[in-house]
Amino acid sequence: MASMMQPQIILLKEGTDTSQGKAQLVSNINACTAVADVVRTTLGPRGMDKLIHDDKGNVTISNDGATIMKLLDIVHPAAKILVDIAKSQDSEVGDGTTTVVLLAGEFLKEAKPFVEDGVHPQNLIRSYRTASYLAIERIKQLASSIEGKSLEEKKELLANCAATTLSSKLIGGEKEFFAKMVVDAVIAIGDEDRLNMIGIKKVSGGNMRDSFLVNGVAFKKTFSYAGFEQQPKKFLNPKILILNIELELKSEKENAEIRLSDPSQYQSIVDAEWNIIYDKLDKCVQSGAKVVLSRLAIGDLATQYFADRDIFCAGRVAEEDLQRVAAATGGTVQTSINDVIDEVLGTCECFEEKQVGNERFNIFSGCPSGRTATIVLRGGADQFIEEAERSLHDAIMIVRRALKNSTVVPGGGAIDMEISRYLRDKAREIAGRSQFFINSYAKALEVIPRQLCDNAGFDATDMLNKLRQKHSTGGGAPYGVDINTGGIADSYANFVWEPAVVKINAINAATEAACLVLSVDETVKNPKSESAQGDAAAGAMGGRGRGGAAFRGRGRGMRRR
């Protein structure tokens, strides 16, 4: 009897969960749409913010798509793709993170009825890729360049881009103020590629308007020893010595073994220790520096020594700040105090220790090589300043992009409407089913103006009709949603500008993500990887069956954290 039975082919481990086919694809699409629905309401100047808190009590308030997606901790495998594209958009261009998620969600939503009707996903993918190619070509045609303008003109144009980015944020009320600050900061660092050359320091308390830009470096006063009060707190054109050395009286017994045959020799050891530190301090003074900074500690002896000689010192300066001081003042970080030549000393027009709110700040301004700028942010609640910092980061990225690529497109949904119209026209020239798919793609692009209206409380259907009509006439391309009046307006004239790269990147990434989701027809859940973390512990307990299942649960719990 047993020999009659067909041997069972076991391909996957026991407990492996597979789902496949159309149902699987549709369920992936649903998951992605659900994710898009989460960030939907944050789009645009009238978008709402999300408050996300975790079980450790950390509270984040944000409007930034990438931040929200990161914090959501999505576990659905397909929906995770959307998190990744938001992140990549954030690191590639810095803005347009909500846009990219919304677009990807909408592309998929439009694809869903076709998938349900049995269209092969590859057909959809091919048409989507064509559509995205056409869309990007069109954006490049429409983009207008800011090349060849004078610096003043350029600054104004860049400020417009920054203001558009900021208008959707918490600090949108003060967008002109911050836009100008961001543009000044970005222009200050010039061609510098390291973004951390723009420092953002947060000091809670005070008004947003009390925020200011330092053309140089600013950092919080470091820990200081007695004697510090006697040091001068302001210098004009000081020489600055930047060290990576400890200036502290060190007991040498920690570094070396010392053998004494006679107790009277002990004094000589102590003397030697004092000599070492005094020698170092003398050399610092001889270098002519008026400001001495070190990444490591500057002890009480050194502090007093410098105070007696009218020198300012600060120890334990954060690495990043020290690097920025070096870059800005033209100095070099020294790891030895021997042979300090003039060239390694930095300088700036003014060094000052100043009160900002209830903090003391060391401020180096008027730095010769420029290349750094610091924005000191003020504001009420911590969460507020945190979000302000993220918003400024977006704006900084945008201005840098615009400066590098120097082409802009009209925002407020104008460019999206225009591509949508263009694609519909193009689709008509295409024979076959592809026409439908490209049309759907075009329709999906309308999600941006529609959502901008919805979030502002306008009648989206009415507005879209107006926009479609306007765009079908010649010269209607720059028309988008006017957030202030609830009508349509020329976004160029309203200074709602976005760098072209933001849109190009968003469309590219969203299309790729949609195609990726569409190309998956089977998900296999490997029981091993599911409980990988619980397994180590499970090993100790031994046994499978019920024990294993229990740990599976725990493994998942741990991952979610």
Ligand code: ADP
């Ligand atoms: P993202 O994370 O995608 O950048 P935002 O919340 O910053 O999302 O919203 C960006 C959208 O808001 C863009 O489509 C932009 O054109 C639009 N927008 C920004 N400012 C305005 C404005 N003043 N009027 C109309 N639309 C605007």
Ligand code: MG
């Ligand atoms: Mg934005």
